Amino acid sequence: MQVVVPFAAETPKTRLRSVLSAAERSRFARAMLADVLEALARTGHDLTVVATSPLSSDDDLVGVPSTVRVEVDDRPLTDAVDARLPRRGRTGEPVAVVMADLALATPESLEGLFGPDADVVIAPGRGGGTNALVVRHPDFRADYHGASYLDHRAAANGVGASLETIDSFRLGTDIDEPADLVEVLIHGTGRSPECLRALGFELERTDGRVDTERSLDSTSADSRSR
């Protein structure tokens, strides 16, 4: 199967701006990308990162398996993905779209996405997004942002495609908001938790709740002046 991993290379993860500087968000986004690609590589599929700008193998692709292709496409997310989905008259190979911020993804959770043979398979994210998708139907079109899970379900129904929804904690947890960092520190195993720890984040347990705290001396001048 062809697997497409969209990556906003220039200003990723803006919703983390209250806790990370622009440079730190870029570093963390690339650590998550490397973790997702490593998990995907172990499933044996063909991997293409579709990035909004070129990635450097010296800085951006550290830890990324060498078999991964990188394509630059500066169109908006929906257009860049749509251009790579199966179409009538093209090869009938299914295409998967796996987001680069699924820091908890494992080969096993990804196999759960690739296994079902429905025309459209969706792993929704919390809040209504589409964290991962497999498309086998030539008339299905992508429609990201907003409650894209609902829109993608409607799109599948609209073209008569069979649909399966994947119930997965690991694929359902995309790392968007500061509160999501807790999940990376608890359940992550690769470069993403390593990156957060290097930036001074650790778990904080207060009044029976778990959050993250960041040691002040690890906060860069860049982020203090944010």
Ligand SMILES: Nc1nc2c(ncn2[C@@H]2O[C@H](COP(=O)(O)OP(=O)(O)OP(=O)(O)O)[C@@H](O)[C@H]2O)c(=O)[nH]1
């Ligand atoms: N190729 C491409 N990938 C994108 C684009 N926008 C987002 N992505 C990727 O799509 C996935 C989901 O992205 P979002 O969480 O919506 O956006 P984000 O840029 O990561 O974070 P925010 O700025 O906080 O919304 C991630 O893998 C992003 O890197 C885009 O315009 N083009």
Ligand SMILES: C[C@H](OP(=O)(O)O)C(=O)O
């Ligand atoms: C791209 C978007 O991601 P989210 O904003 O839900 O993280 C979506 O899944 O439609």
